[in-house]
Amino acid sequence: MNTRSERVGPLEKTAGALRLVAIVFFVLQMLPSAATAQPDLEGIWGIDPELFHQYSEPQFTAEGRRRHEAYDVLTDDPSYGCIPSGLGRAWDEPDTTAKIEQFDDRVVISYEMFDLIRTIELNQNGHPIDPAPSTVNLDGVPIPTMGHSIGWYEGDRLMIETIAYAPGYITTLRRYPPHSAALRSLERIHRDEADRLIVEITYVDPIIYTEPMTATNRYYRSDFPFTVYGCVPSDDDGGQH
Amino acid sequence: MVSKYLWAATVFAMPFAARAHHSVALNFSQDEIVLEGTITNLRWINPHASFVLEVDNDDGTTDQWLVEMLAKIALDRQGFNFDSLAEGMDIQLTGRVGYRDFTLRFGEAITPDGTSVRERSPLNQRFRGSGAEADSEEQ
Numbered sequence: 185m186n187t188r189s190e191r192v193g194p195l196e197k198t199a200g201a202l203r204l205v206a207i208v209f210f211v212l213q214m215l216p217s218a219a220t221a222q223p224d225l226e227g228i229w230g231i232d233p234e235l236f237h238q239y240s241e242p243q244f245t246a247e248g249r250r251r252h253e254a255y256d257v258l259t260d261d262p263s264y265g266c267i268p269s270g271l272g273r274a275w276d277e278p279d280t281t282a283k284i285e286q287f288d289d290r291v292v293i294s295y296e297m298f299d300l301i302r303t304i305e306l307n308q309n310g311h312p313i314d315p316a317p318s319t320v321n322l323d324g325v326p327i328p329t330m331g332h333s334i335g336w337y338e339g340d341r342l343m344i345e346t347i348a349y350a351p352g353y354i355t356t357l358r359r360y361p362p363h364s365a366a367l368r369s370l371e372r373i374h375r376d377e378a379d380r381l382i383v384e385i386t387y388v389d390p391i392i393y394t395e396p397m398t399a400t401n402r403y404y405r406s407d408f409p410f411t412v413y414g415c416v417p418s419d420d421d422g423g424q425h
Numbered sequence: 426m427v428s429k430y431l432w433a434a435t436v437f438a439m440p441f442a443a444r445a446h447h448s449v450a451l452n453f454s455q456d457e458i459v460l461e462g463t464i465t466n467l468r469w470i471n472p473h474a475s476f477v478l479e480v481d482n483d484d485g486t487t488d489q490w491l492v493e494m495l496a497k498i499a500l501d502r503q504g505f506n507f508d509s510l511a512e513g514m515d516i517q518l519t520g521r522v523g524y525r526d527f528t529l530r531f532g533e534a535i536t537p538d539g540t541s542v543r544e545r546s547p548l549n550q551r552f553r554g555s556g557a558e559a560d561s562e563e564q
Contacts (some may be wrong), residue, residue: 202470243451257452258452258524258525259522263472266472279495279496279498279499279502280496280498280499296498298472350543408502411498413471413498414470415470415471416468416470416472
């Protein structure tokens with residue numbers, strides 16, 4: 185008895201395969217959003233101690249060096265008032281998590297530390313003329329040291345550009361590099377093949393640095409739930425700090 | 426109560442949980458001391474848990490040391506026993522001297538029954554045994 189496969193010759197098989205390829209190609213063409221889908225970065229992320237706080241060596245201008253050397257660790261760290269000193273400080277925190285939520289028109293990054301909520305509008309036609317801080321705390325108080333951010337997707341990366349920073353310090357962990365109001369930062373955020381979040385940041389500040397400074401942190405999906413931090417400023421702590 | 430410092434020494438890099446909302450390395454020296462005193466003003470809060478250690482001196486005066494610990498959230502995530510320290514408890518405390526007067530970074534407390542109380546970063550807890558070392562004196 186003849187079977188179906190015995191009745192189909194090599195030529196027919198090739199033609200069938202080509203038809204299948206054509207159909208798949210057609211379907212992909214009909215679904216452009218699927219072919220260029222934004223990366224899924226959502227989740228609660230905790231810092232990876234094996235790769236964090238990877239800052240390049242800052243190359244200071246004379247003014248940058250002056251501000252850096254003027255930093256007084258006992259009085260100049262706004263963390264005592266539950267305020268991040270800058271963008272890097274929010275990403276660098278080792279004991280708390282960051283939560284990413286993606287929407288069609290915006291990305292919301294919530295930092296557990298200091299209960300920060302950062303809303304990044306997507307696909308904007310540049311920054312507004314008079315930008316307001318993109319980050320607020322749970323009480324809705326704007327955080328100007330975090331600047332104003334806009335974002336877009338490039339391939340598997342979320343890109344975030346931030347300007348309009350209030351002068352501060354990119355981070356107060358390690359080397360407390362300062363930043364001026366001229367700071368412009370670009371974050372590139374993606375997931376690697378091991379489902380870890382990679383955050384690469386380039387800081388450009390011609391007042392403070394002669395060359396861009398870069399920073400890289402890696403994050404794991406956190407084992408901990410995202411919680412309310414409930415920071416108590418040091419001034420409320422009996423003035424003892 | 427035994428007073429003052431039992432001893433003071435420059436530390437050998439002891440891997441205290443070097444995690445905080447600010448830089449431990451920038452706020453505390455490497456000089457380690459041991460005090461005996463009584464816990465008061467215990468506060469389990471963020472960004473730092475803290476207490477005051479009242480230390481009676483031989484001359485009849487009392488020093489008040491502000492002892493800084495990890496954030497409450499960090500202690501909680503590493504499974505810290507919040508009942509292990511209490512106001513009114515007499516302890517022997519080892520810690521790193523801060524650059525502010527009478528400030529100390531918590532290292533180890535020995536309670537009246539001899540129990541050792543330490544803290545560790547939840548990162549260390551998570552990566553214990555993996556070969557990764559999360560402590561950094563630069564933090």
